[in-house]
Amino acid sequence: MSKEGPTPAMRQFYEIKKKYPGTVLFFQMGDFYETFGEDAEVVSRELEITLTSRGRDLNGEKMPLAGVPIHAGESYIARLVRKGYRVAVCDQIEDPKKAKGIVKRDVVRIITPGTIIDSGMLGDSGPSYLMSIFPDKKREEYGIAFLDISTGEFFITSCDSSFGLSDLNSEIVKYRPSECIVPSFSSDDLTGNLENYGIIVTKCADSSFELENAENYLKNQFKVSSLEGYGCIGMDNAVRAAGSCLLYACETQMTELDHIRGFSTKITSGNMFLDAITLRNLEVLENIRSKGVDTSLFGILNETKTPMGSRILRKFLTAPLIDKEEIENRLDAVSYFINLPLLRDSVRSGLNRFSDIERIAGRISYGNAGPRDLLALKNSLEKASYVKESFLLSELKKPQLITKSLENISDMENLRSLIESAICDEPPVLARNGGVIKEGYDKSLDNLRNISISGKDWIASFQQTERERTGIKSLKVGYNKVFGYFIEVTKSNIRQVPPEYIRKQTTANGERYTIPKLQEKESLITNAEEKLTALEYELYQNLIEKLKVHIDTIQKTARNIGLIDVYCTLAGISHSNNYVRPVIEDSNRLLITNGRHPVVERNLQCSFVPNDADIDSSENQILIITGANMAGKSTYMREVALICIMAQMGCFVPADNAVIGIVDRIFTRVGAFDDLSSGQSTFMVEMLELANILNNVSDKSLVILDEIGRGTSTLDGFSIAKSVLEFLHGKGSNGPRTLFATHFHEMVDIETELKRVKNYHFAVKETGDDVVFLRKLIPGATDRSYGIHVARLAGIPKKVITRSETILKDEQEKQYSLQPGKKIPRYTQLLLMDNPEPEASPKHDSILIKKIKETDLDSMSPREALAFLYELKKDSGAENN
Numbered sequence: 001m002s003k004e005g006p007t008p009a010m011r012q013f014y015e016i017k018k019k020y021p022g023t024v025l026f027f028q029m030g031d032f033y034e035t036f037g038e039d040a041e042v043v044s045r046e047l048e049i050t051l052t053s054r055g056r057d058l059n060g061e062k063m064p065l066a067g068v069p070i071h072a073g074e075s076y077i078a079r080l081v082r083k084g085y086r087v088a089v090c091d092q093i094e095d096p097k098k099a100k101g102i103v104k105r106d107v108v109r110i111i112t113p114g115t116i117i118d119s120g121m122l123g124d125s126g127p128s129y130l131m132s133i134f135p136d137k138k139r140e141e142y143g144i145a146f147l148d149i150s151t152g153e154f155f156i157t158s159c160d161s162s163f164g165l166s167d168l169n170s171e172i173v174k175y176r177p178s179e180c181i182v183p184s185f186s187s188d189d190l191t192g193n194l195e196n197y198g199i200i201v202t203k204c205a206d207s208s209f210e211l212e213n214a215e216n217y218l219k220n221q222f223k224v225s226s227l228e229g230y231g232c233i234g235m236d237n238a239v240r241a242a243g244s245c246l247l248y249a250c251e252t253q254m255t256e257l258d259h260i261r262g263f264s265t266k267i268t269s270g271n272m273f274l275d276a277i278t279l280r281n282l283e284v285l286e287n288i289r290s291k292g293v294d295t296s297l298f299g300i301l302n303e304t305k306t307p308m309g310s311r312i313l314r315k316f317l318t319a320p321l322i323d324k325e326e327i328e329n330r331l332d333a334v335s336y337f338i339n340l341p342l343l344r345d346s347v348r349s350g351l352n353r354f355s356d357i358e359r360i361a362g363r364i365s366y367g368n369a370g371p372r373d374l375l376a377l378k379n380s381l382e383k384a385s386y387v388k389e390s391f392l393l394s395e396l397k398k399p400q401l402i403t404k405s406l407e408n409i410s411d412m413e414n415l416r417s418l419i420e421s422a423i424c425d426e427p428p429v430l431a432r433n434g435g436v437i438k439e440g441y442d443k444s445l446d447n448l449r450n451i452s453i454s455g456k457d458w459i460a461s462f463q464q465t466e467r468e469r470t471g472i473k474s475l476k477v478g479y480n481k482v483f484g485y486f487i488e489v490t491k492s493n494i495r496q497v498p499p500e501y502i503r504k505q506t507t508a509n510g511e512r513y514t515i516p517k518l519q520e521k522e523s524l525i526t527n528a529e530e531k532l533t534a535l536e537y538e539l540y541q542n543l544i545e546k547l548k549v550h551i552d553t554i555q556k557t558a559r560n561i562g563l564i565d566v567y568c569t570l571a572g573i574s575h576s577n578n579y580v581r582p583v584i585e586d587s588n589r590l591l592i593t594n595g596r597h598p599v600v601e602r603n604l605q606c607s608f609v610p611n612d613a614d615i616d617s618s619e620n621q622i623l624i625i626t627g628a629n630m631a632g633k634s635t636y637m638r639e640v641a642l643i644c645i646m647a648q649m650g651c652f653v654p655a656d657n658a659v660i661g662i663v664d665r666i667f668t669r670v671g672a673f674d675d676l677s678s679g680q681s682t683f684m685v686e687m688l689e690l691a692n693i694l695n696n697v698s699d700k701s702l703v704i705l706d707e708i709g710r711g712t713s714t715l716d717g718f719s720i721a722k723s724v725l726e727f728l729h730g731k732g733s734n735g736p737r738t739l740f741a742t743h744f745h746e747m748v749d750i751e752t753e754l755k756r757v758k759n760y761h762f763a764v765k766e767t768g769d770d771v772v773f774l775r776k777l778i779p780g781a782t783d784r785s786y787g788i789h790v791a792r793l794a795g796i797p798k799k800v801i802t803r804s805e806t807i808l809k810d811e812q813e814k815q816y817s818l819q820p821g822k823k824i825p826r827y828t829q830l831l832l833m834d835n836p837e838p839e840a841s842p843k844h845d846s847i848l849i850k851k852i853k854e855t856d857l858d859s860m861s862p863r864e865a866l867a868f869l870y871e872l873k874k875d876s877g878a879e880n881n
Ligand SMILES: Nc1ncnc2c1ncn2[C@@H]1O[C@H](COP(=O)(O)OP(=O)(O)OP(=O)(O)O)[C@@H](O)[C@H]1O
Pocket: 600, 604, 607, 608, 609, 610, 611, 627, 628, 629, 630, 631, 632, 633, 634, 635, 636, 775
């Protein structure tokens, strides 16, 4: 019987299989998905489908075939994919190489565990995330992206990898991705860990993680010219992950993914999220203008004694906590040291000149630690033991974190005595040239050393004998690497040289000789010295190998010494600056009494004027802060944000009292920063930063907006600023706590439109031509900016100041001449109202009386009544606020 040939579908199966090895091909054939050959066997085994042998392979032999009906196909495919298989659906498509209407079968969609898109396949199992991780060894960070391809939900984050996989695993547990893509260079530790969570790991080409490529995919997808509006500045690793995630999704779906329109940045578990812009604006790590560290929050807090402490403090500052219990634990540790000043002093003196043993541990593991590193390690471990002992004297119960740290600090006595016995007291920087290993550490080394020493003694006595024998007093026996040992005679004495001297070399000053006796000894000595150096180096390498076993313990000790250093430092600073322990709540309140800006208060010649803050997301959600230029608005807003950061990192805060409802992230938009190098205008930068805020803000966030909308026309700026406030206020009963400073005095009317908006202003006192800044924040609004006054203080030429005053006066007059009877459009008023003359008039009085009559005093709180009184006084045109 003649063999049947393969059907066209099967022929195509072989062709496609060559392009997609390792992928199970599902051919859409009428009402069925058919699978062939090895794929059919997989389907039959995994999905319990009966095999038939209706098919024919290329040789005409029978081949297995398994089919599932189309209507149930999606769930079969889903089951297979969930077991870790990649499936490709093949269907008829128009052949681009052939005439119109001619079709061929090809892959139309690839389905992997992380790219299931059909709701039928997903069922009600919640979001199904595709995860992407970019491990950055150098920065000790994982850049992470999550994409739910079925909904378009896309977000990025990053986490610390210096403490291993624990932070990454919290993300995994939180979002339970089905599949994770990683670059091909990822370590087995990482991929094995992912597989332990049942995640399918797909290694992708490293090029898809390249930053430039990643940024371009994302910008094309989102149709934007910059990604900054998504808040990803400083998150390069996460952007790499996001780019590769998107590329993978597009490649598997083989279609445009229009529903993916942007991504958001998410908080890594357990930490407040502070993006690079906020860290800059709040001057957490460096001063905005000078770029100096001293006038930053880090600068004033960093009185740590150890490099590990300094690094930990930096981490505490850039990633404050968001878990109440964890914050309280840190505050307990700081509090403990505040209550024990003697212990604090003893620990700090113990930490003096403590070396960077964390980095030394790194150098040991790479095998390039020098002998001085080892001595530094030994000395620091001695200090660690002293620090540990200091705690024995204190009877106060230790808080949990201190106990834990002390348990993890090991004085490593064995390691110390090993180094002590092996390394000389003053070793050279490098081990290679010898002079490193101590006498008594190794017998063979001591023997070689003796030979070398006795050889050197012999040389010294040989020199003496030759001087006496030849009568040449200046005769010297020297050594160099090329010629070995030689007898050196200066030109003036050459006539006295005995005939048995053999000339070796002529120099500018004389001649060098040798004799057989010296040659003989020379080979003995150099031989011993070569052996000595080689043996010493070998012994040193062996010592390093022995130390490698202790790396974990050294690192643990290093980190915990760093932690003790930080708690102790924060306690010292809190004590000397009268900081208080904040009350931490899981609420959306911020209640600060007499708060101070921690950095400004340190650098002022005069005393800092403390201010209160009372913000909560359900009543006083948005504070609009008006006031003169230089009045203290920006300082105040930054102060509130810094107090939150300090409280949540576990430090006491500069205030008399502080109740901090945990903040999940702080957003800031302050000042104008040109970013000319990236081709963006000042206003564009402002809008990008604003876009980031609006795209990522949550009800638990704190938003600081300083004069938004001033980079464009007054009308555009005002409109944007107002609509941003409306957006933040939202329609529900809650919203992000927001501080909003503005010179758009018209903005204060919004208090009457939105119920959770409250006006506040900074008081000033006018005395004649002078304006005194009182720096005190009080309820109610003001409509004066005193810009010309500040211009005068800045040294603007008198002529310009006088002219500005004339123009201002003219504008005011125009305004008042326009007013009687005429209804002025709101925006025109806005332009004119910058300095209204607060004169009392009968019209004014009648408005005041009307306002008083309309007010229900009984329903007001004392605070509201005070605010009302201020408002009346201001409306009455009284001289000061
Ligand atoms: N509470 C305070 N106590 C003492 N001095 C303060 C206080 N707040 C601010 N200052 C001082 O006033 C200066 C100006 O403050 P700030 O920049 O906050 O004013 P501003 O109202 O934001 O001004 P502008 O509207 O012009 O931006 C600060 O550099 C600081 O020296």
